[in-house]
Amino acid sequence: LGGGGMKLVYLAEDLRLAARPCALAEMVDTFSSPEMQSQAVAAFQREADMLAQLSNEHIPRIFDRFSEANRHYLVMEFVDGITLEQELARNGGKLDQMRVVDIALQILDTLEYLHNLKPPVIYRDLKPSNVMLTASGQVKLIDFGIARFFLPQSNATMIGTQGYAPPEQYRGRAEVRSDLYALGATMHHALTGRDPAAEPPFSFPPTRSLCPGIDTALAELVDQSLAYDVVHRMADATEFKQRLLDIRARLVTGNGRIRPPARTPGQKPQLQLPLGAPTPAAQAAASQQPTVLMTGETECAACRRTIPSDSRFCSFCGSDVTIPLGAPAPSSSPEAATVVLSNPAPPPANAGAAARAGALYREWRDRPTRGHTLGYIALVAIGLFLAAFAVTTMLARLQRPAPQATAPGMGTAPYPYIPPANPAPGSAYDAQRARELRQALNAAGLNAVKFRIQGNTVTLWGTVPDEFARMKVETMAFMLPGIIYLEDHLTVSDSPFAGP
Secondary structure (H helix, E strand, O other), X not given: OEEEOOEEEEEEEEOOOOOEEEEEXXXXXXXXXXXXXXXXXXXXXXXXXXXXXXXXXXXXXXXEEEEEOOEEEEEEEOOOEEEHHHHHHHOOOOOOHHHHHHHHHHHXXXXXXXXXXXXXXXXXXXXXXXXXXXXXXOEEEOOOOHHHHHOOHHHOOOOOOOOOOOHHHHOOOOOHHHHHHHHHHHHHHXXXXXXXXXXXXXXXXXXXXXOOOOOHHHHHHHHHHOOOOHXXXXXXXXXXXXXXXXXXXXXXXXXXXXXXXXXXXXXXXXXXXXXXXXXXXXXXXXXXXXXXXXXXXXXXXXXXXXXXXXXXXXXXXXXXXXXXXXXXXXXXXXXXXXXXXXOOOOOOOOHHHHHHHHHHHHHHHOOOOHHHHHXXXXXXXXXXXXXXXXXXXXXXXXXXXXXXXXXXXXXXXXEEOOOOOOOOOOOHHHHHHHHHHXXXXXXXXXXXXXXXXXXXXXXXXXXXXXXXXXHHHHHHHHHOXXXXXXXXXXXXXXXXXXXX
């Protein structure tokens, strides 16, 4: 079914219980130390037992766990569907805002359940490839990262995906609001078509600057969830969910951007009901007696939503849906007959004036707003800053001498310095990267920043003028080759230019 690296997932059949289909996750450990292997297996068993106790419709159930030598297995509910990543690819990279809202609300149901457990369970790796969509529209969260216990020790602490993981998760300080950031990144991707995994970390343009047609409140909610500082995000999944429910209610009732398709002035609302291919006997019977066409529920002709059959007006869009009883009209199609039901009331005398007034109102409502202009200004400012940062970094690299090495048998011909495959702490490779980082920091005027490089980890301390400078230093550190982890102990100075 999928997987890679240390984990593969297979579609299997449970022969011990009802021969049901299930998903079998296989994880392989490569520990050479029996003590480390036993610790990893114990942690795997504890996590599997914890996951088996979860009870939520959006989380696949855990049926069993077992191990054989260095292979460890988890038997889970099989989810028949596609990932959100695949759904985005099918739809040109992005989805309609109402579809994104519906998917996000189901994810928030799950996060609200996980975060309210004692102790809270943090998902840590929310992204489109971990969101399953069934044929019925149900959302399931898959892959809770249990395979991390069998990764090499140097990589075991890095849980998350670049572009979707928040800044605090890189520092090992994940909390419940970290999942809200990842959900915001997923919604931003689905709404705008911009994949954050292919962009620099933490660099989300305002949502409406990439997709001006979406609802303003929805765009502001997504942007707030992507705040760099965790205290500026919403408090919890419950608040996120309630605000999203309010936005959906407003969109559904027609007070937002989504509205039913317009009809030409004087056109009668119509509802077409596919009835199937009636037999000759059924057609003869229909000509002899009236037929009740609608019992229970029906569909509004304007907005296509389900409403009670005895409704006078659609409760969603307000259209007049009065439908009299009648007999099916003849059809030329051998496969289906269609009854066209029209409102028999004539159009009002002032229908033309009402239509013109409605057109003027829609033109006024859809006019460009000040928010569009501010969004464009912000986008231009971000672009100028990124260009200046790229130029500064390039100049700093051009000013330093390139390391050279002599290739065997080639005299004194210079060759680029190739880092060792597994550099030891304190090696010449660390010293070379330290010189590069120091030159870049000095070129940016960040002389008060101190650091230490050991293998694939950078430790930072010292002072920076503001939070923006802190993000710049972290980005410089992650640009060094071979750097995976970062320990940030920087403090913000009390200069008048420091952020709040």
